[in-house]
Amino acid sequence: MPSIAPAPLPKWQRPSKTTEKLDWADIKVIDLSRFDEPGEKQRLAEDLREAVHKTGFFSITGTGLTQDEVERQYDIGQAYFNLPLEEKGDPKYRCDFAKGNYFGYRAANEKKIMGTQVLDNVESVNIPKFIPSNEHEPFTPFLQQYRSEIEAFSRRSLDIAAKVFTLFSIILELPEDYFSTQHLYRDPSEDHLRYMIYRPRSEADDAKVQNTWSRAHTDFGSLTLLWSQDVAGLQLKTPAGEWKFVPPVDNGIVCNVGDTLDFWSAGYLKSTIHRVVRPPPDQAHIHRLGLFYFVRPGNEVDIKPAPSPLLKRLGLVGEDAESARPVRGLEYVRERVKNYHNHNDYADMKGKKFKMGNLEIEDEAA
Numbered sequence: 274m275p276s277i278a279p280a281p282l283p284k285w286q287r288p289s290k291t292t293e294k295l296d297w298a299d300i301k302v303i304d305l306s307r308f309d310e311p312g313e314k315q316r317l318a319e320d321l322r323e324a325v326h327k328t329g330f331f332s333i334t335g336t337g338l339t340q341d342e343v344e345r346q347y348d349i350g351q352a353y354f355n356l357p358l359e360e361k362g363d364p365k366y367r368c369d370f371a372k373g374n375y376f377g378y379r380a381a382n383e384k385k386i387m388g389t390q391v392l393d394n395v396e397s398v399n400i401p402k403f404i405p406s407n408e409h410e411p412f413t414p415f416l417q418q419y420r421s422e423i424e425a426f427s428r429r430s431l432d433i434a435a436k437v438f439t440l441f442s443i444i445l446e447l448p449e450d451y452f453s454t455q456h457l458y459r460d461p462s463e464d465h466l467r468y469m470i471y472r473p474r475s476e477a478d479d480a481k482v483q484n485t486w487s488r489a490h491t492d493f494g495s496l497t498l499l500w501s502q503d504v505a506g507l508q509l510k511t512p513a514g515e516w517k518f519v520p521p522v523d524n525g526i527v528c529n530v531g532d533t534l535d536f537w538s539a540g541y542l543k544s545t546i547h548r549v550v551r552p553p554p555d556q557a558h559i560h561r562l563g564l565f566y567f568v569r570p571g572n573e574v575d576i577k578p579a580p581s582p583l584l585k586r587l588g589l590v591g592e593d594a595e596s597a598r599p600v601r602g603l604e605y606v607r608e609r610v611k612n613y614h615n616h617n618d619y620a621d622m623k624g625k626k627f628k629m630g631n632l633e634i635e636d637e638a639a
């Protein structure tokens with residue numbers, strides 16, 4: 274097939290940071306630039322321990338990605354969302370929520386929020402890993418033009434995540450590759466690179482839904498990489514139950530632990546509740562474009578507490594942890610996506626739990 278040069282794209286403009294005084298979370302920043310030097314991994318793991326145990330949110334810098342490489346992904350995302358709805362919303366390329374399949378396009382304005390008439394304002398597209406088992410998953414022709422650079426970025430994202438998994442393994446006193454080998458690029462999983470945009474609503478509509486742009490939730494997989502977002506809105510819930518804004522970190526990536534890693538570590542690595550609210554007044558008009566990589570567990574991987582000496586000493590896993598009938602990676606993620614998205618109303622889930630086999634997670638603690 275002759276290669277066709279991709280259409281040139283308008284540059285995405287990074288929005289200015291807010292000048293409002295917000296209640297920011299204290300986020301640990303881990304610099305990965307010396308990751309491969311002797312003793313460095315161990316030092317970084319120690320530095321990270323408290324943050325992952327308390328909230329599971331932290332930032333990484335020194336990832337090897339340049340600003341230009343990252344912004345190119347925003348250019349592609351912006352151009353994609355500017356397509357007419359008939360094109361990006363073609364049913365062939367949409368998420369199939371009835372099956373819990375999150376690959377493809379999720380349209381805005383199709384679901385109501387918290388029982389009101391106010392509509393969901395989020396559009397996203399989830400791009401699966403570029404491996405043979407995903408050949409028939411949705412990947413729209415527009416994005417296909419940029420396939421080689423999207424694929425390169427997707428692969429590098431998981432390479433970065435693998436470094437974080439190494440730190441988690443060290444923290445739990447497991448072999449260094451314990452988690453990274455359960456999240457290999459070549460193995461089928463629900464991993465995806467995501468472009469996501471929130472469309473501003475009127476102040477009056479936002480007020481009807483308590484300013485909710487994305488309701489409180491935990492992430493469904495193992496680890497989320499969220500490229501530094503200058504439009505404030507993401508908030509995490511602290512162990513004391515307070516909502517705090519997650520601060521941007523220049524040329525950094527905010528990371529947060531998801532449900533499956535929380536289960537895998539018997540709750541030692543925290544999958545913390547977070548949400549997105551209407552941005553502060555100086556940013557509330559901005560179309561809030563975001564870039565993410567969601568790492569999910571391998572489809573066939575057993576989600577059960579790891580045989581970690583630390584977790585055993587803490588009494589978090591018993592010696593017999595190996596015998597319970599575990600839930601598998603694909604099973605958990607598909608069921609969780611279905612439960613979350615396959616309906617017409619993003620209701621308030623305060624106090625509700627999601628259960629699957631021996632796994633249970635609170636969507637939002639009361």
Ligand SMILES: O=C(O)CCC(=O)C(=O)O
Nearest residue numbers: 487492502507547549563
């Ligand atoms: O848009 C954001 O800042 C966070 C979105 C999020 O939490 C998610 O998509 O899981």
Ligand SMILES: [Fe+2]
Nearest residue numbers: 490491492547
């Ligand atoms: Fe999330």
